[in-house]
Amino acid sequence: MVAVKDLPEKSSILIDSREIQYFIRKSKRAKHLLLHINCNAALEVVVPFRRKITLKEIEKFLLEKKRWILRNLQKAEEIARKASRRRNFLLFLGREVPIEVIESRRKRAAAMPSIGKLIVKIPIGRKDLAAKAIQRFYKKHASKIITHLARKNACKMNVSFFRISIRSQKTLWGSCSPRKVLSFNWRLIAAPQAVVEYIIVHELAHLKHRNHSKAFWRTVQKYCPDYRKYERWLRKYGDLIKARTDNC
């Protein structure tokens, strides 16, 4: 007889000409042999630690339960396939970046850029936390990129602002307060960079002209000659950007 502690951690068995790998999990609490399919769609046999048991007995048990095993493995594999198909895209600076959602043992969800994609790590079974993590990613990067572009363009235009505020306005892309606080909608970061820069130049131009007079538009045109094209772009795709950033 083999002591339970000497059993291998992993083995495989032929069931209806299909080789099925299984893990052997030793449990102090289990009283009988038990079957379990884990979150990676793999089969586990739970073995009571106290009983003496051989690999032959485990195999006999697996063959007795072959219907249950095949049915439940198929179900689990189907769920895993669907989850991997749920990969979607993030709109970022006008590009579609693939999103890959990965379950991990961490407690909080977090989105992090990787080569050619955005990886969203979520706690096991908490797909609902992915959207919030993506929004945090958007806001953080919107703040960094918009601040950088605002400083660069302010320098060119010879104006100065008090600070940048990143907000969640439903209708506005940007605004400029009398106290020289420039506010921008974080959703803007989904648009191409040229469009983002146009909105920044527009708000910076308000530091010179607090209206939409001819003089104001002349300033905008000086620093952003194609501004009409970007205005059209926002009219055409603005709603799409809002929808895509709200439901990613």
Ligand SMILES: [Zn+2]
């Ligand atoms: Zn304006």
